[in-house]
Amino acid sequence: MKRVDHAEASSRFIAAKEHVDFHDQRLWDLRQKRDREAALIPEWEDLRSLASAIKEHALSRLADYLEEFERNATANGMTVHWARDAAEHNQIVHDILAAHGARTLVKSKSMLTDECDMRPFLESRGIEIIETDLGERIQQLDDEPPSHIVVPAVHKLRGDVARVFGRTIGTDPANSDVPYLAESQRRHTRPYYLRAGAGMTGANFAVAETGSFVVCTNEGNADLSANLPKLHIASIGIEKVIPRVEDVGVFVRLLSRSALGSPITQLTSHFRKPRPGTELHVILTDNGRSERLGMADFWYSLKCIRCGACLNTCPVYRRSGGLSYGSTYSGPIGVIIDPAFNLRKYSSLPFASTLNGSCTNVCPVKINIHEQIYRWRQLIAERNQLPMVKKEAMKMAGKVLSSPKLYRAAVQAANAGLEYLPRFMIYNPLNAWGRQREVPKAGRQSFREWYLANRGGK
Amino acid sequence: MKVGLFIPCYVDAFFPEVGVATLELLERLNVDVRYPLNQTCCGQPMANSGCEEDAAPVEKLFVKNFASFDYVVTPSGSCTHHVRDHLTAIPQDPKVQKVRRSTFELVEFLHDVLKVREFPWARFQHKVGLHIGCATLRALRSASMSELGGPSWSKPRTLLSGVEGVEFVNPARPDECCGFGGTFSVVEEPVSAKMGYDKVHDHAKAGAEYIVSPDMSCLMHQKGCAERLGVKVKFIHIAQVLNGARA
Amino acid sequence: MTSRDEILARVRRNQPAARELPAVPGFEQALPSPSRTFKASLERMGGTFFEPPPGTDIERLVRKTFPEAKVICSATVEVAGDRPIDLVREPAALEDVDVGVVRARFGVAETGSVWLSEAELKINALGFLAQHLVVLLDPADIVANLHDAYRHRGFFEAGYAVFMTGPSATADIEGVLIRGAQGIRSLTVVAAPRAAATLS
Numbered sequence: 001m002k003r004v005d006h007a008e009a010s011s012r013f014i015a016a017k018e019h020v021d022f023h024d025q026r027l028w029d030l031r032q033k034r035d036r037e038a039a040l041i042p043e044w045e046d047l048r049s050l051a052s053a054i055k056e057h058a059l060s061r062l063a064d065y066l067e068e069f070e071r072n073a074t075a076n077g078m079t080v081h082w083a084r085d086a087a088e089h090n091q092i093v094h095d096i097l098a099a100h101g102a103r104t105l106v107k108s109k110s111m112l113t114d115e116c117d118m119r120p121f122l123e124s125r126g127i128e129i130i131e132t133d134l135g136e137r138i139q140q141l142d143d144e145p146p147s148h149i150v151v152p153a154v155h156k157l158r159g160d161v162a163r164v165f166g167r168t169i170g171t172d173p174a175n176s177d178v179p180y181l182a183e184s185q186r187r188h189t190r191p192y193y194l195r196a197g198a199g200m201t202g203a204n205f206a207v208a209e210t211g212s213f214v215v216c217t218n219e220g221n222a223d224l225s226a227n228l229p230k231l232h233i234a235s236i237g238i239e240k241v242i243p244r245v246e247d248v249g250v251f252v253r254l255l256s257r258s259a260l261g262s263p264i265t266q267l268t269s270h271f272r273k274p275r276p277g278t279e280l281h282v283i284l285t286d287n288g289r290s291e292r293l294g295m296a297d298f299w300y301s302l303k304c305i306r307c308g309a310c311l312n313t314c315p316v317y318r319r320s321g322g323l324s325y326g327s328t329y330s331g332p333i334g335v336i337i338d339p340a341f342n343l344r345k346y347s348s349l350p351f352a353s354t355l356n357g358s359c360t361n362v363c364p365v366k367i368n369i370h371e372q373i374y375r376w377r378q379l380i381a382e383r384n385q386l387p388m389v390k391k392e393a394m395k396m397a398g399k400v401l402s403s404p405k406l407y408r409a410a411v412q413a414a415n416a417g418l419e420y421l422p423r424f425m426i427y428n429p430l431n432a433w434g435r436q437r438e439v440p441k442a443g444r445q446s447f448r449e450w451y452l453a454n455r456g457g458k
Numbered sequence: 459m460k461v462g463l464f465i466p467c468y469v470d471a472f473f474p475e476v477g478v479a480t481l482e483l484l485e486r487l488n489v490d491v492r493y494p495l496n497q498t499c500c501g502q503p504m505a506n507s508g509c510e511e512d513a514a515p516v517e518k519l520f521v522k523n524f525a526s527f528d529y530v531v532t533p534s535g536s537c538t539h540h541v542r543d544h545l546t547a548i549p550q551d552p553k554v555q556k557v558r559r560s561t562f563e564l565v566e567f568l569h570d571v572l573k574v575r576e577f578p579w580a581r582f583q584h585k586v587g588l589h590i591g592c593a594t595l596r597a598l599r600s601a602s603m604s605e606l607g608g609p610s611w612s613k614p615r616t617l618l619s620g621v622e623g624v625e626f627v628n629p630a631r632p633d634e635c636c637g638f639g640g641t642f643s644v645v646e647e648p649v650s651a652k653m654g655y656d657k658v659h660d661h662a663k664a665g666a667e668y669i670v671s672p673d674m675s676c677l678m679h680q681k682g683c684a685e686r687l688g689v690k691v692k693f694i695h696i697a698q699v700l701n702g703a704r705a
Numbered sequence: 706m707t708s709r710d711e712i713l714a715r716v717r718r719n720q721p722a723a724r725e726l727p728a729v730p731g732f733e734q735a736l737p738s739p740s741r742t743f744k745a746s747l748e749r750m751g752g753t754f755f756e757p758p759p760g761t762d763i764e765r766l767v768r769k770t771f772p773e774a775k776v777i778c779s780a781t782v783e784v785a786g787d788r789p790i791d792l793v794r795e796p797a798a799l800e801d802v803d804v805g806v807v808r809a810r811f812g813v814a815e816t817g818s819v820w821l822s823e824a825e826l827k828i829n830a831l832g833f834l835a836q837h838l839v840v841l842l843d844p845a846d847i848v849a850n851l852h853d854a855y856r857h858r859g860f861f862e863a864g865y866a867v868f869m870t871g872p873s874a875t876a877d878i879e880g881v882l883i884r885g886a887q888g889i890r891s892l893t894v895v896a897a898p899r900a901a902a903t904l905s
Contacts, residue, residue, distance in 0.1 A: 006646070007645060007649070014652050022879070024656075028631070028634075029880065035607065043732050044607065045606070046730075050727055053724065053727045054726065054727065054729075056724040057723075057725060057727075059720070059721065060720055060721045061723060062716050062720055063713050066713065067713070082708040084708045132887065133877075134877040134886065134887075135877035138877070138878075151876070151880075152877070153878070154877075156879075157879060158878055178878045178879060178881040178883065182875060182877075182883040186885075186886065186887050189887065190887070195797075210860060210861055212860070218873065218886065219873050219874070219886035219887045219888065220873035220886055220887040220889065221886075223829070224833045224887060224888065227829040227865070228796050228830055228834075238712065238716070244729075245855055245856075245861070246855050246856060249729065249851040249854065249855035250729055250852075252855075253851050253852075260876075263746065263815065263816045263870075264851075264868065264870050266750065266869070266870050266874050267867060267873070268867065270860060270863070270865065270867065271864075272860075272865065273865070274864070275823070290712060290715040290716045290719055291719070293716060293720060294718065299721060315634055315635045315637065316646070316653075319652045319656075320648075320649050351507075351646065352649075353639070354592065354635050354639030356639070357596035357597065358592075358634075358635070360596075361605035362605050374506070377506070377507060378508040381507065381511075386509075390641075391509075394503070394504050394507050397503055398514075398515060401499040401504075402498070402518070404496040404497075407467070407498040411471045414471050414472075418472075432645075433643065433644055433647070435647055436651035436654075437679065437682030437683050437686050438682045439682065440468075440472035440678055440681075441472075445474060446470050446474055447469060447474035447477035447493075448470055448493075448495065449474075450477075450478060451495075452495075455493070
């Protein structure tokens with residue numbers, strides 16, 4: 001499995017100047033909106049602590065809460081399935097659709113279904129799938145994965161969308177008026193809701209107390225997908241279970257403020273029973289979550305409510321784009337989740353970070369993201385997944401820096417090198433620092449030399 | 459109170475004037491400060507790469523050099539953060555724990571331990587863009603953080619306010635990371651440079667003549683970016699300003 | 706071993722040591738005028754708030770607000786509309802509805818949200834297929850914040866319940882805010898006290 005090279009992908013992203021600057025400013029804008037909203041709530045930090053504590057408790061008793069959820073959901077008339085992994089999840093979805101003769105599926109946003117790579121699995125078996133979230137739809141039509149948890153096509157400018165729609169749904173490729181594009185997607189998608197054999201949603205929260213689940217959206221597509229077809233399938237990661245209805249209030253107050261800087265999503269939907277004459281199937285999916293639950297350094301990542309605030313604040317994510325992470329989950333949360341799926345493939349991601357800590361500060365459930373990034377670096381080094389060059393450089397650095405004599409010689413050599421080497425030798429493809437920056441000027445003497453000369457051998 | 463002065467390797471090699479200013483400033487404040495001659499590095503570069511095994515002998519040497527002091531003071535927030543929070547590659551005996559506890563970044567030391575606020579010998583008649591490195595800001599909590607809201611406060615700013623002539627400018631993103639990040643600056647060079655360019659442009663646009671910081675590593679990176687871009691902003695470490703540098 | 710058993714066994718084995726479940730406080734605030742706070746919140750989210758004088762003919766108000774509407778479908782006693790919802794068999798049959806009219810069970814001042822369940826919507830899809838939605842809300846049914854809201858019995862009784870806060874919206878393309886994404890294009894909340902016992 002090929003290692004994701006985040007740095008290489010990022011250089012291509014940055015080369016598209018208009019795109020990278022827009023992307024950076026748009027997401028920074030969301031971060032600022034989040035700040036403004038949080039400032040309006042005096043109890044904001046209390047809410048974060050509460051949300052974190054509720055999640056930690058729920059995860060510490062997850063098995064009981066899963067059983068309680070299943071019991072209540074089943075009593076309500078839902079059918080509850082359990083999927084060990086992505087393959088089983090996809091098979092279950094397929095089997096449900098097949099049992100109902102459903103050939104067209106309208107689905108709203110679900111990171112879990114992306115994670116399970118569900119679409120190609122179903123499409124290869126003759127199911128037509130319509131992504132109904134506008135951002136997901138753009139990405140589907142462009143054959144690209146989503147690049148952000150909440151705004152999947154944030155890396156595209158309106159001209160890009162116009163070209164994609166022009167190629168696929170028959171709009172005028174030269175017309176990049178945003179209302180025109182949004183209206184076109186509305187009109188194009190609407191007939192699908194009316195005739196689809198099944199609708200699919202994810203879930204933001206699953207409430208054990210009532211056997212219900214909550215879906216937070218803005219466009220109306222999830223509620224159309226869920227309330228028109230006679231079959232509703234909900235894919236839910238096992239970590240989404242929370243104990244009580246009153247807990248939902250805490251999370252709903254934090255979610256949209258953190259994600260978009262709006263007090264609440266336009267629609268917050270609670271599903272407890274199938275509509276009369278219809279079926280509602282829930283697929284509780286593990287796919288590595290129970291494994292992560294047992295990782296002492298990393299299980300806090302399961303608290304995640306998928307708000308995307310960490311992506312919005314991350315200066316690296318804003319300038320490299322979600323696609324450069326090579327995974328469903330990008331940005332800071334992706335950096336700490338992905339290596340658990342595949343350490344080798346994602347071994348560069350924990351290094352796509354300056355460890356600045358802003359992500360941890362904005363996380364509504366207080367995941368210690370930057371601390372987990374640091375810990376992953378240690379695991380990657382321990383398991384020999386560092387690039388050879390880096391490994392050797394660190395070994396060498398350790399040797400030099402643990403010997404005062406070798407260190408002093410290196411300082412002298414560095415100074416001499418900078419003073420005497422011609423520019424072309426300092427600035428060349430081998431010197432990454434020098435590609436876009438000047439190197440420091442050579443000092444006449446090191447601090448140590450000055451100290452010896454001016455303060456004696458004190 | 460015996461203070462051991464720790465000078466990070468890049469300051470030792472490339473910016474000795476920052477070390478000099480730090481030493482002279484502490485001496486002005488009547489601190490008994492010495493520079494152990496056999497010091498090298500705190501172990502951060504190796505540890506931040508996950509290479510605890512390679513960091514261990516370096517950390518051991520650090521503790522050996524500084525064990526006899528009451529305080530260890532350094533003009534570097536990231537080194538301080540490493541020593542206090544991450545110096546874990548070696549067994550944590552009482553000597554190690556004491557050195558870790560006693561290590562302070564310069565601004566912290568001046569503000570919290572010496573509690574100094576006035577710098578009557580200093581004058582810096584310039585428009586200043588204050589940059590606080592992320593370790594100094596979020597790990598050492600040297601200032602309020604924009605993510606957390608609440609009243610705005612800043613130890614470096616408080617100290618600089620005691621210097622005549624300093625006029626602060628307001629960049630659009632005062633506490634966004636500048637992109638140095640240690641080895642990040644090399645292994646993720648495209649994003650690092652882009653972040654540095656954006657930071658320098660932000661300060662320049664806000665009218666900064668000088669970018670002042672407690673963190674020379676950040677300044678080294680930003681300076682490299684500004685020089686390549688031809689942006690006419692200058693860079694100086696807070697120790698130099700507090701010690702009386704006029705420019 | 707079934708997947709269920711396997712998953713639960715692994716979860717049980719890996720669960721961290723028990724953490725306490727905190728009580729959720731109410732974060733009460735005294736609101737001098739719940740209606741006024743509700744109105745400001747709703748308008749912020751793109752909705753409209755009408756406070757007609759007592760005795761207003763709500764149906765006339767709706768038709769005046771939507772003069773082009775050909776199909777008004779109401780689930781309320783106050784408005785008869787063009788298509789009685791009780792006669793609608795399939796949700797898809799609401800596809801051509803211009804204006805839906807419903808009465809909310811309650812509203813939330815903090816966010817400007819209205820709460821609707823299958824009891825209020827009669828057919829859930831009415832709230833999403835209609836081009837526009839008019840929601841009657843008794844101002845006495847406005848609670849202060851979401852913590853109050855989530856203590857409502859409705860969450861334990863309804864098969865489907867939704868907080869609607871303004872019209873459907875998206876900003877997925879270049880961050881340009883579009884009101885009226887795929888659901889309703891507009892949401893109008895009309896302050897209308899509940900009728901006293903209806904004579905049938």
